[in-house]
Amino acid sequence: MISKTEFIQKLRNSSLRPTKQRIDICDVLFNREKTFHFTINDLFNLVKERKDQKASLATIYNTVHAFHKKGYLKEIPINSNQTYFDTNVTDHHHFFDVKEERLIDLKNEDVGPIDIQKSIPGKKIKSVEVLVKLED
């Protein structure tokens, strides 16, 4: 359970002013047991449900991108019309349940080591991500 004060600290350290909206968004995003995969709309609705505070859709977009830029959120490429974000910013892989449109974390040990035996001159590898699509 991360306290409000801790969020304020973290925001300040990131040169982001600790506004009510941002603190609330932090609480929704980071006070969780498990990693959280969400779309902008998911987050908007979760924040809206809380009686104490609301944030406009624009603020959700702004904040998610601010957090993403600071490295507190990760963007997940899935074949969908909406962008997914992930509170787990470590390098890891995913199941994607196509029917339920749901992302599930795969630990690195659930997927063997992947070594890429090809290289492109002048380019280096930034990330290696596996997406495993699931069907019924």
Place this chain on the structure above:
Amino acid sequence: MISKTEFIQKLRNSSLRPTKQRIDICDVLFNREKTFHFTINDLFNLVKERKDQKASLATIYNTVHAFHKKGYLKEIPINSNQTYFDTNVTDHHHFFDVKEERLIDLKNEDVGPIDIQKSIPGKKIKSVEVLVKLED
């Protein structure tokens, strides 16, 4: 070099009427040495450049989705605002050059075999795809 007649045959066999537009799109897409990664807009412009024939944007969308449904094109999930398609419909992986926004095929032998050591009850694996992001 695939002939017009062959495209007509293939379209007919797929219960798609061989229209001028579709034949032209086939020519742009499938008369290539290498696999072709493209967005709807890329294709629209390539077809437009040809003096002999033009196709509306709506037709490009319609045709790409018809071909996709028939299994002649593959959709590639990358973190972008546009959907990418691929004329290589076999199971394979990709490099994605983030700066140049370009996809490059990886052969299966360029990536070791990937075995997923986790399963979700009631679900089976549909596909396993690796996306390797490249930076300078």
Place this chain on the structure above:
DNA sequence: ATTCTTCTTTAGAATAATTATAAAAAACTA
């Protein structure tokens, strides 16, 4: 060939996600 039926193309409207704008509000500084 002529007519009929079905499919396809197309322009333009509609939708949906995202980004931009700019004024009011909140946070910070002096």
Place this chain on the structure above:
DNA sequence: TAGTTTTTTATAATTATTCTAAAGAAGAAT
């Protein structure tokens, strides 16, 4: 407190994609 900067917000704009419905083309039947 007053001044400065950042943030929020409503709203407009943009962009990719899908929908609609009328005109055109293709195929089948006559």
